Amino acid sequence: MTEAAVPAPVTKVLDAAGTWLPGSMAQVERRLARAAAEPGGPIAEDATATLAAGGKRLRPLLVLLCAGPAAADSAVSAATAVELVHMATLVHDDVLDHAPLRRGRPTVLATSGRPRATATGDLLFSRAFAELAGDGDRVRVNLLTKASVALARGELAQRRDAFDLGVTEESYLERCRLKTAALFECACTIGDGRPTLASFGRRVGLAFQLLDDVLDVAGPPERTGKARGTDLLDGTVTLPLIRARDVDPTLDDLDLRALDAAGADAVCERIVATGAAEEVRAIARGHVEAAKAELDAVDFDPERRRLLDLVADGVVERYA
Amino acid sequence: MTEAAVPAPVTKVLDAAGTWLPGSMAQVERRLARAAAEPGGPIAEDATATLAAGGKRLRPLLVLLCAGPAAADSAVSAATAVELVHMATLVHDDVLDHAPLRRGRPTVLATSGRPRATATGDLLFSRAFAELAGDGDRVRVNLLTKASVALARGELAQRRDAFDLGVTEESYLERCRLKTAALFECACTIGDGRPTLASFGRRVGLAFQLLDDVLDVAGPPERTGKARGTDLLDGTVTLPLIRARDVDPTLDDLDLRALDAAGADAVCERIVATGAAEEVRAIARGHVEAAKAELDAVDFDPERRRLLDLVADGVVERYA
Numbered sequence: 001m002t003e004a005a006v007p008a009p010v011t012k013v014l015d016a017a018g019t020w021l022p023g024s025m026a027q028v029e030r031r032l033a034r035a036a037a038e039p040g041g042p043i044a045e046d047a048t049a050t051l052a053a054g055g056k057r058l059r060p061l062l063v064l065l066c067a068g069p070a071a072a073d074s075a076v077s078a079a080t081a082v083e084l085v086h087m088a089t090l091v092h093d094d095v096l097d098h099a100p101l102r103r104g105r106p107t108v109l110a111t112s113g114r115p116r117a118t119a120t121g122d123l124l125f126s127r128a129f130a131e132l133a134g135d136g137d138r139v140r141v142n143l144l145t146k147a148s149v150a151l152a153r154g155e156l157a158q159r160r161d162a163f164d165l166g167v168t169e170e171s172y173l174e175r176c177r178l179k180t181a182a183l184f185e186c187a188c189t190i191g192d193g194r195p196t197l198a199s200f201g202r203r204v205g206l207a208f209q210l211l212d213d214v215l216d217v218a219g220p221p222e223r224t225g226k227a228r229g230t231d232l233l234d235g236t237v238t239l240p241l242i243r244a245r246d247v248d249p250t251l252d253d254l255d256l257r258a259l260d261a262a263g264a265d266a267v268c269e270r271i272v273a274t275g276a277a278e279e280v281r282a283i284a285r286g287h288v289e290a291a292k293a294e295l296d297a298v299d300f301d302p303e304r305r306r307l308l309d310l311v312a313d314g315v316v317e318r319y320a
Numbered sequence: 321m322t323e324a325a326v327p328a329p330v331t332k333v334l335d336a337a338g339t340w341l342p343g344s345m346a347q348v349e350r351r352l353a354r355a356a357a358e359p360g361g362p363i364a365e366d367a368t369a370t371l372a373a374g375g376k377r378l379r380p381l382l383v384l385l386c387a388g389p390a391a392a393d394s395a396v397s398a399a400t401a402v403e404l405v406h407m408a409t410l411v412h413d414d415v416l417d418h419a420p421l422r423r424g425r426p427t428v429l430a431t432s433g434r435p436r437a438t439a440t441g442d443l444l445f446s447r448a449f450a451e452l453a454g455d456g457d458r459v460r461v462n463l464l465t466k467a468s469v470a471l472a473r474g475e476l477a478q479r480r481d482a483f484d485l486g487v488t489e490e491s492y493l494e495r496c497r498l499k500t501a502a503l504f505e506c507a508c509t510i511g512d513g514r515p516t517l518a519s520f521g522r523r524v525g526l527a528f529q530l531l532d533d534v535l536d537v538a539g540p541p542e543r544t545g546k547a548r549g550t551d552l553l554d555g556t557v558t559l560p561l562i563r564a565r566d567v568d569p570t571l572d573d574l575d576l577r578a579l580d581a582a583g584a585d586a587v588c589e590r591i592v593a594t595g596a597a598e599e600v601r602a603i604a605r606g607h608v609e610a611a612k613a614e615l616d617a618v619d620f621d622p623e624r625r626r627l628l629d630l631v632a633d634g635v636v637e638r639y640a
Contacts, residue, residue, distance in 0.1 A: 039469040042476075092442060096435050115416050115479050118438070119472035122412060125442055126468050129449030133461040141453040148446050149359040152439035156362075159435050 010061055013311050020069040021061075021307075024076060028060045031080040035127040046108045046120040047127075050087055053105050058208070058311075059083055059187045062201065065307050066191030074135050078190045081131040081144055086183060088124035089151045091117055096155070097234070140190050147186035154179025163235035163256045169242050173206070181205035196298050200308070203291035208315045210284035213238035217268045218277040229264030232256060239283075241267075244276035288312050330381055333631050340389040341381075341627075344396060348380045351400040355447040366428045366440040367447075370407055373425050378528070378631075379403055379507045382521065385627050386511030394455050398510045401451040401464055406503060408444035409471045411437055416475070417554070460510050467506035474499025483555035483576045489562050493526070501525035516618050520628070523611035528635050530604035533558035537588045538597040549584025552576060559603075561587075564596035608632050 014022050036047035060079035067075035093099070094107040095117045101107060108117040125148070132141050157175040161167045184205025188197035216231045217240045231238055235256050245251045248270060259267065271277060291312050295305055334342050356367035380399035387395035413419070414427040415437045421427060428437040445468070452461050477495040481487045504525025508517035536551045537560045551558055555576050565571045568590060579587065591597060611632050615625055 039465060041469065041473055043469060043472055088442070092438050096438060115476055118412050118416060119476065122408070122441070122445055122472060123469060125445045126449055126465055129446055129453065130461045130465055133449060133453040133455075134458045135453075138454050141450045145359060145446055145450055149361065149363060149443060152363055152442060153361055156435055156439065 010056055010058065010314070012314055012317075013061060013065070013307055016310055017065075017069070017307050021064060024064045024071075024079075025057065025061065027076045028057070028064070028079045028083070031076060031131070032083060035080060035084060035131060036124070039123060039127075042112070043116060043119045043123050046112050046116055047123050049111075050091055050108055050120065050124070053103055055083075055087070055103070057083060058315075059086055059183060061311065062184060062187040062204075063191035065304070065311060066188045066197055066201075067193070068301075068304050071191075074137070074140075075191060077131045077134060078140060079187075081128045081140075082147075082183065082187050082190065084124050084128035084131065085144060085148050085151070088121045088128060089148075089155070091121035091124060093155055095121070096159075143186050143190050147183045150178045150182030154182070158236060161237065163237075165237060165241075165245075165252065165254060165256065167237045167242065169239065172237070172239055172242060176206055176209040177202065180209040184208065200291045200294050200298075200312075203287040203294070204312050204315055207284040207287040207291070207312075210239060210280055210287070211315065214240055214277050214280050214284070217241070218272050227261060227265065228268040229259075229261070232259055232264040232267055233261065239280045240271050240276045243279050244271040244274040247274040247276065285316055288316050330376055330378065330634070332634055332637075333381060333385070333627055336630055337385075337389070337627050341384060344384045344391075344399075345377065345381065347396045348377070348384070348399045348403070351396060351451070352403060355400060355404060355451060356444070359443060359447075362432070363436060363439045363443050366432050366436055367443050369431075370411055370428055370440065370444070373423055375403075375407070375423070377403060378635075379406055379503060381631065382504065382507040382524075383511035385624070385631060386508045386517055386521075387513070388621075388624050391511075394457070394460075395511060397451045397454060398460060399507075401448045401460075402467075402503065402507050402510065404444050404448035404451065405464060405468050405471070408441045408448060409468075409475070411441035411444060413475055415441070416479075463506050463510050467503045470498045470502030474502070478556060481557065483557075485557060485561075485565075485572065485574060485576065487557045487562065489559065492557070492559055492562060496526055496529040497522065500529040504528065520611045520614050520618075520632075523607040523614070524632050524635055527604040527607040527611070527632075530559060530600055530607070531635065534560055534597050534600050534604070537561070538592050547581060547585070548588040549579075549581070552579055552584040552587055553581065559600045560591050560596045563599050564591040564594040567594040567596065605636055608636050 014025065032051050033048065036051050037044050060083045063079035063082055064071070064075055067078070090102065091108050094102060094109050095114055098109070099107050100110045108120050112120070128144065129141065132144060154175055154177075157171070157178060161171065161175065181202045182205070185198050185201035188201030189195050191197075213231065216238070217228060219228065232241070237256070241251070251267075251270065254267065292309050295308055298305075300308075334345065352371050353368065356371050357364050380403045383399035383402055384391070384395055387398070410422065411428050414422060414429050415434055418429070419427050420430045428440050432440070448464065449461065452464060474495055474497075477491070477498060481491065481495065501522045502525070505518050505521035508521030509515050511517075533551065536558070537548060539548065552561070557576070561571070571587075571590065574587065612629050615628055620628075
């Protein structure tokens with residue numbers, strides 16, 4: 001349930017839409033920096049550092065792609081708003097998780113303590129909705145509110161299910177929908193301006209999360225930049241483990257609270273040995289294919305269609 | 321640095337502007353309830369409970385008064401937004417303070433735990449800015465952002481200064497400006513639509529905080545609904561103690577960390593005995609008088625002027 005670096009799919013899509021997308025993404029980046037820095041003071045500094053720490057910017061990319069090259073400035077503000085909500089959530093999650101590191105860098109919690117990290121998240125939330133406010137469009141505000149609430153509910157579900165080996169596949173998938181897919185869905189609908197791309201966004205987001213969870217179990221550390229099994233160490237039970245238990249019942253005796261790094265790595269090995277990682281990868285690929293197939297029904301120009309295919313494929317490729 | 325109940329000044333102003341203000345305040349109340357409940361689920365329930373727990377609604381009252389009876393629906397949304405930011409901040413402060421009670425009721429933290437309380441505050445922040453979004457007015461959004469950041473900085477200052485007997489009067493006043501006066505200022509300027517009432521709002525907010533701090537030291541529990549000295553027990557050094565130390569140097573030996581409820585009550589007695597509480601009360605009254613005098617320079621109809629005088633006086637009276 002953590003994200004890896006390497007924005008390879010983003011690079012590919014940026015290349016493919018070189019005439020307009022890199023420029024718009026650069027605008028989003030400037031807007032993000034301004035949103036964080038403008039209020040001034042130490043909290044704004046922390047917010048700026050958080051944004052500068054990077055991320056794949058997949059969500060704003062989706063907003064811009066769904067809005068298309070002719071989109072107005074409002075697409076840039078929507079893309080900025082979606083990323084700000086994402087970052088705000090990460091900062092508050094780190095506070096709740098007592099997390100010292102994210103993407104290999106110290107978290108705001110680690111550098112500035114709980115009160116400032118809480119305030120930094122608050123600022124990023126405020127700025128997200130402030131970005132949308134300039135346009136006076138209540139529909140977009142409501143979409144982002146809905147997604148924010150889903151993110152929070154997903155985070156709560158993850159906590160509720162922590163260290164619980166008995167988590168069902170259904171409950172895991174619902175958690176993914178709330179924690180990840182909802183904001184991807186929001187990115188697509190808020191960009192396109194119609195609900196048409198909701199299911200596309202949801203499926204791509206779900207695939208993204210599934211592959212992220214596979215990556216945590218099966219990804220080589222030299223590519224993911226982190227040790228395997230960090231989800232296990234956090235007590236987060238994901239689909240590879242849920243599926244693996246069907247094949248290897250000795251995994252039922254696992255005591256997640258007793259795991260150390262070496263133990264987590266060994267459990268990852270056992271999960272991969274059952275074929276569960278490959279199975280979940282296939283499920284994710286299935287969602288990507290279904291997402292792309294759903295675009296057939298949408299009245300898009302071929303160029304936009306091609307770019308959305310590319311970003312959907314990119315979610316799989318970042319893993320391959 | 322805590323607030324007492326009893327909205328007597330509000331009642332008085334509502335009576336005086338009976339033809340329009342009670343109706344607008346009722347609209348704000350409905351809008352608050354909708355903002356909290358609309359997203360649905362447990363977080364929305366917590367947000368709803370937080371709002372239902374009450375409060376004086378002084379900030380939205382100021383917004384409406386400064387906007388005047390002819391104000392459009394945008395005054396109601398601004399009033400709602402200001403109160404939502406206030407409530408969001410309280411919820412997150414309670415999380416950081418591990419506070420079990422507020423206004424005599426269990427906090428969201430107490431009823432629902434840290435993750436849900438964090439999410440509830442996030443939701444209230446989001447909803448505050450979402451309220452402003454319908455109008456597409458960036459100026460109001462920026463005013464509210466500025467005030468939110470000030471609140472957060474004030475909270476950080478309070479933490480930095482906690483249990484520090486050596487806090488200067490200057491540093492205390494700056495903390496009050498950030499933690500309280502900034503949102504009062506925002507309420508007035510966002511309502512009036514011009515910066516004209518900034519200083520009026522700031523002074524009324526400062527007086528409000530000063531009197532609140534006097535109340536904590538000198539207020540009879542049967543009127544404030546809480547024991548004296550809760551600020552002392554939280555390690556919050558306020559002006560009555562700062563001033564009292566000038567008169568009674570034995571207060572320099574105080575160990576705030578070692579205080580219990582009986583000890584805090586005894587310290588309050590010693591502070592009152594120095595005359596410091598009365599002194600701070602007079603400073604607050606001075607700010608109220610200065611605030612009212614500043615209205616002389618504002619081009620207002622007499623009726624609005626009268627109501628603003630009344631609300632400024634109310635801040636003092638709630639104490640008398």
